[in-house]
Amino acid sequence: MFLLSLPSLSATCMRYFRMFALHMQDIFEQRGRTFVWLLISCIAPLIMILFWRGAKGVNGWSFEEILSYYLLLIVFRAMLISHNEERVAVTDIQEGQLTAYLVKPFSYFWLVFFQELPYRLFQGGIGILFLVLCFQLLRITSSVELFMLSVVSIILSFFLGFIFKMIIGLCAFWMTDSRGLFEVVDVTLVIFTGLLMPLAFYPQWLESVSYFLPFAYMLYFPIVMVQGQLDYVEVFKALSMQLFWIGLLVLVYRLMWRSGIRKYTAVGQ
Amino acid sequence: MVIHVSHLERVYKIHQKEPGFAGSIKSFFSRKYTDARAVDDISFDIEKGELIGFIGPNGAGKTTTLKCLSGLLYPTSGTVDVLGHTPFDRKNEFLKQIGLVMGQKNQLWWDLPAIDSFLLNKEIYEIPDATYKKTLDELVSLLDVSEILTVQVRKLSLGQRMKCELIAALLHKPKVIFLDEPTIGLDVVMQQKLRDFIKAYNKQYEATILLTSHYMKDVEQLCERIIMIDHGKILYDGKLANIVKEYAAKKAISVIFTKPVSREKLTKLGEIVSLEETKAVLSVPRAKSNLVASRLLDSFPVEDITIEETNIEEIIRDVFAKSSKS
Numbered sequence: 027m028f029l030l031s032l033p034s035l036s037a038t039c040m041r042y043f044r045m046f047a048l049h050m051q052d053i054f055e056q057r058g059r060t061f062v063w064l065l066i067s068c069i070a071p072l073i074m075i076l077f078w079r080g081a082k083g084v085n086g087w088s089f090e091e092i093l094s095y096y097l098l099l100i101v102f103r104a105m106l107i108s109h110n111e112e113r114v115a116v117t118d119i120q121e122g123q124l125t126a127y128l129v130k131p132f133s134y135f136w137l138v139f140f141q142e143l144p145y146r147l148f149q150g151g152i153g154i155l156f157l158v159l160c161f162q163l164l165r166i167t168s169s170v171e172l173f174m175l176s177v178v179s180i181i182l183s184f185f186l187g188f189i190f191k192m193i194i195g196l197c198a199f200w201m202t203d204s205r206g207l208f209e210v211v212d213v214t215l216v217i218f219t220g221l222l223m224p225l226a227f228y229p230q231w232l233e234s235v236s237y238f239l240p241f242a243y244m245l246y247f248p249i250v251m252v253q254g255q256l257d258y259v260e261v262f263k264a265l266s267m268q269l270f271w272i273g274l275l276v277l278v279y280r281l282m283w284r285s286g287i288r289k290y291t292a293v294g295q
Numbered sequence: 296m297v298i299h300v301s302h303l304e305r306v307y308k309i310h311q312k313e314p315g316f317a318g319s320i321k322s323f324f325s326r327k328y329t330d331a332r333a334v335d336d337i338s339f340d341i342e343k344g345e346l347i348g349f350i351g352p353n354g355a356g357k358t359t360t361l362k363c364l365s366g367l368l369y370p371t372s373g374t375v376d377v378l379g380h381t382p383f384d385r386k387n388e389f390l391k392q393i394g395l396v397m398g399q400k401n402q403l404w405w406d407l408p409a410i411d412s413f414l415l416n417k418e419i420y421e422i423p424d425a426t427y428k429k430t431l432d433e434l435v436s437l438l439d440v441s442e443i444l445t446v447q448v449r450k451l452s453l454g455q456r457m458k459c460e461l462i463a464a465l466l467h468k469p470k471v472i473f474l475d476e477p478t479i480g481l482d483v484v485m486q487q488k489l490r491d492f493i494k495a496y497n498k499q500y501e502a503t504i505l506l507t508s509h510y511m512k513d514v515e516q517l518c519e520r521i522i523m524i525d526h527g528k529i530l531y532d533g534k535l536a537n538i539v540k541e542y543a544a545k546k547a548i549s550v551i552f553t554k555p556v557s558r559e560k561l562t563k564l565g566e567i568v569s570l571e572e573t574k575a576v577l578s579v580p581r582a583k584s585n586l587v588a589s590r591l592l593d594s595f596p597v598e599d600i601t602i603e604e605t606n607i608e609e610i611i612r613d614v615f616a617k618s619s620k621s
Contacts (some may be wrong), residue, residue: 045418048411055406126402129365132419133385282584291368291383 042140050144064149071096074223085226091253094165095224096150098249099155103221105150106180106245110190111211114195115204124290135279141187155253167254175261176251182268187244189275196279201288211261220246240271297471297503298341303373305334305359305527332569333359336373337521337525341472341505346497348518348535349507353616356527357507361473365395377471391420394469396460398476405447409459410444413466420467420470427466433499435464438492456483461489465496474506478513490516509610523611525618535607546584547603549576553596564590573598 027193028219043207053060078084080093087095127134157164167173182231194211198204218241225236236242247264256264309331312322313328334356341347349357362368363375368387375382380389403412408474417427435441439456443451451459457477465472474493478486497504508514515535523538525533531538547567552573561567563580564587571602579587584602591597 041418041421045415048418051411052408122400125367125397126400128385128421129369129390129393137419204403223297288369291362 031249042136044142046143049137049141052141053144060145060148062255063109063145064104064152067100067149067153070221071100071103074099083280085224087224087226091165091222091284092253093163094253095249097157097160097163098252099221099245100250101150101153102180102245103185105146105151106148106183106187106248107219108142108184108191109192110138110188110207113141113206114138114192115198115208119195119198119286120202120204121128126288128287128291135283138192139188146184149209165253165254169254172251172254172256172258172261175265179251179261179265180248182272183244183248186240186268186272186275187242189272190244192241193275193279193282196282196286199282199289212255215241215244218242219244220249226249226250237267240275243268296340297343297345297378298339298505299374299376300340300360300364301338301374303334303337303360303363303375304332305333305356305363305368306332321559332527334363334370337524337527337529339522339529339532341503342505344497344501345520346494346504347506348514348521349505349524350511350514350521350528350611351524355525357524358475359527360524361395361475361505361507365393365473366390367395374489389559391467392470394464394467394472396464396472396474396477398457398479399461401456402463403456403459405449406447409448409451409463412448412459412463413444416466422467426468430466430468431462432593434465438462438488443448450469454488457481457485457489458492461492464595466501468502470502472502472504474504476508477507478510478519479504479581486510486512493517511611515607523614525615526605530614539607539610540581541613542550543583545578546581547576547578548584548588548591549574549601549603550591550595550601552599554596560595 039235075093075096076091078096081089081092124134127137130137136226143244167176194207197207201207218225218236218239220242224235225242228236236246243264247256247268250266251261307330308328310322311327311329312318333354336364337356337360349360351357359368361371362384364377366385369383378389378392382389390552403409404415413431416422422430435444438461440458440462443455443459448456448459463475477493478489481489489520490513493504493506495519496502506513506517519534521531521533521535521538522529528545531541533541547568552575555572556569556575560568560569561575561577565577565583568576568578570576577587587602588602
């Protein structure tokens with residue numbers, strides 16, 4: 027799938043772009059969903075800003091840095107955390123819509139990807155507008171190189187988060203009700219992606235645990251990278267952890283897809 | 296040969312649970328499975344351009360067979376070959392040549408007009424612009440749906456949606472088409488329109504079409520050849536016209552006489568099904584029905600005579616009834 031000759035590569039890119047553009051319409055058709063998620067992204071961080079107000083030097087972070095962290099968090103969460111798991115699990119696998127995709131000559135993974143991408147770009151776009159408005163409050167790295175590297179990290183985070191949510195969705199092959207799992211996932215994300223507070227504020231052991239898990243690389247690291255709080259060594263360490271997790275999760279996804287499809291088709295939905 | 300199926304078998308494992316909470320606990324620890332043989336040693340071949348009807352009662356194995364043919368199910372044993380491919384590999388070259396429409400499932404985008412789903416399929420199937428435009432125009436005029444293409448799919452009626460589903464499934468001009476109950480839930484007029492379309496499409500594009508349906512009308516009007524299955528086995532595979540010869544060896548003649556006639560005289564002509572006063576029904580071998588009718592007219596005071604045309608639906612019901620008894 028990834029090995030393509032050059033002329034067919036450009037044709038393929040155009041084809042993907044047109045598919046993406048078609049799905050862009052979803053956003054406008056489903057304004058409700060789009061704006062609810064935008065609102066949800068805002069609420070918790072705003073309250074956390076109130077909570078930390080007046081704090082001076084927490085774990086070496088100034089209040090300005092904390093404020094900037096939460097503002098960036100609002101935008102990065104809207105941009106990077108995908109919400110495709112429910113659709114994969116409920117509509118496609120449990121209700122059997124997947125059947126229609128299985129007879130199509132196109133990978134299911136990428137089809138869902140092109141449906142999810144517009145939401146993330148749109149919400150991210152609005153978020154970046156919002157960031158421009160409160161530019162004064164942001165602490166962003168002054169190094170062009172580090173900034174470029176954080177852009178790379180942002181893109182990798184999006185992939186990582188998307189693949190993770192696809193895997194959660196595929197669990198529906200083996201579960202009749204995935205709502206419980208979704209709850210667990212949400213709580214896990216709140217704790218380990220830095221949604222609650224910067225992971226650096228955690229006790230040492232919890233911080234180390236969270237750096238070991240994939241979740242920190244879906245949201246936390248891009249933020250602190252943009253804020254210029256990591257040196258080159260830490261940046262490269264984070265980037266390689268992202269690549270490592272993407273590789274591992276792709277492998278897990280493939281294995282789950284292969285055996286899940288066997289199970290799904292075995293019952294003949 | 297487009298489709299070759301030999302000794303196809305498909306067994307489902309069905310999980311059994313005893314009733315109630317105790318049953319749940321028990322099945323949590325040890326699950327009991329029984330085998331259900333949905334398709335049991337089926338073989339048939341289909342040539343290019345054939346329009347074949349799969350008929351059989353609920354749970355006969357029609358849909359299972361279609362799913363094995365379209366790659367949605369892997370067979371328990373036996374071989375399936377469609378257009379030179381093994382369907383369950385689900386290779387892109389194979390999937391690009393088939394189309395599947397299931398009356399009870401939809402593939403159209405719910406919140407957008409059908410035309411957007413068509414555009415997405417254009418990309419998925421990599422249909423060139425010119426071909427896309429031409430095929431779409433043809434299908435739209437065949438189905439007469441030009442006005443509803445830009446209406447949100449959720450606002451369409453069931454019949455309109457079915458037409459759009461068909462277009463979505465046919466845009467890439469599949470060589471083999473599987474239609475699973477395409478007319479389910481539609482009114483009589485719409486059913487007829489879809490039938491006309493399927494027939495026209497089959498002629499125009501020389502596509503091989505396999506169709507399952509509960510409605511005998513669908514099959515009677517569309518298919519020359521039918522495959523009847525029940526309990527996973529083929530009961531009959533052949534021309535629809537021949538089934539009448541094979542299964543309805545006799546014809547019924549009802550006569551109304553001007554005055555009562557004697558039973559003995561009548562018995563010589565055929566088996567008497569009923570005789571009361573001036574009304575009689577005779578059962579005679581198919582081939583002799585005309586002869587018997589003319590003898591009746593010659594030697595009896597006949598007021599009215601009808602040779603009952605054999606009703607295919609009845610014959611088929613008979614065949615299935617016999618198969619479920621045996």
